[in-house]
Amino acid sequence: MEVIDTNFLRKSLGKFSTGVTIVTSIDGDGIPIGMTVNSFSSVSLDPALVLWCIDKKQPSYDAFMVGKGYAVNILSKDQSDLCYKFSSQSHDKFENVNWKISENGFPLIENSLAWFDCKKWNYYSGGDHQILVGEITSFNSSDLKPLTFWNGQIS
Numbered sequence: 001m002e003v004i005d006t007n008f009l010r011k012s013l014g015k016f017s018t019g020v021t022i023v024t025s026i027d028g029d030g031i032p033i034g035m036t037v038n039s040f041s042s043v044s045l046d047p048a049l050v051l052w053c054i055d056k057k058q059p060s061y062d063a064f065m066v067g068k069g070y071a072v073n074i075l076s077k078d079q080s081d082l083c084y085k086f087s088s089q090s091h092d093k094f095e096n097v098n099w100k101i102s103e104n105g106f107p108l109i110e111n112s113l114a115w116f117d118c119k120k121w122n123y124y125s126g127g128d129h130q131i132l133v134g135e136i137t138s139f140n141s142s143d144l145k146p147l148t149f150w151n152g153q154i155s
């Protein structure tokens with residue numbers, strides 16, 4: 001089999017433009033966790049399913065695995081500061097962030113473009129990532145403009 005150039009593969013995959021989300025949950029001690037994610041995708045309308053993928057090496061990987069689900073917050077155009085904040089390994093990512101708790105107990109970030117409160121449906125191994133399929137139990141959206149990610153840049 002041809003040897004894959006991982007850097008060029010990452011660059012090539014980055015030619016697909018996406019939105020930017022912050023996926024949140026609660027760890028075993030009840031502390032909010034969250035990370036910037038662009039691997040989010042819709043899966044099914046009935047039942048209402050979505051997915052995202054987490055690198056198995058992420059510091060918060062174990063916490064997301066034991067959780068009962070997650071919330072997806074789609075970022076609006078003026079929330080680039082949150083994109084940077086939640087893609088760092090800061091200890092208190094939620095400091096100075098306005099958020100509230102969802103019905104399922106996960107952080108919902110104020111003024112996001114849309115949010116989806118999800119219960120774990122099924123999680124699957126996908127190579128060096130884990131695919132987390134969740135069932136939407138409640139959601140909301142607004143008419144704000146989206147933050148986008150393309151070619152390694154957000155805009």
Ligand SMILES: Cc1cc2nc3c(=O)[nH]c(=O)nc-3n(C[C@H](O)[C@H](O)[C@H](O)COP(=O)(O)O)c2cc1C
Pocket residue numbers: 020034035036037038039040052053054055058059060061083086087088089149
């Ligand atoms: C635009 C963007 C999209 C990202 N998407 C993902 C993703 O889909 N899955 C993932 O595991 N990490 C993704 N990351 C990296 C994580 O946000 C980053 O490693 C974060 O620090 C992980 O959180 P943790 O350190 O609390 O575990 C993305 C980063 C950026 C800037």
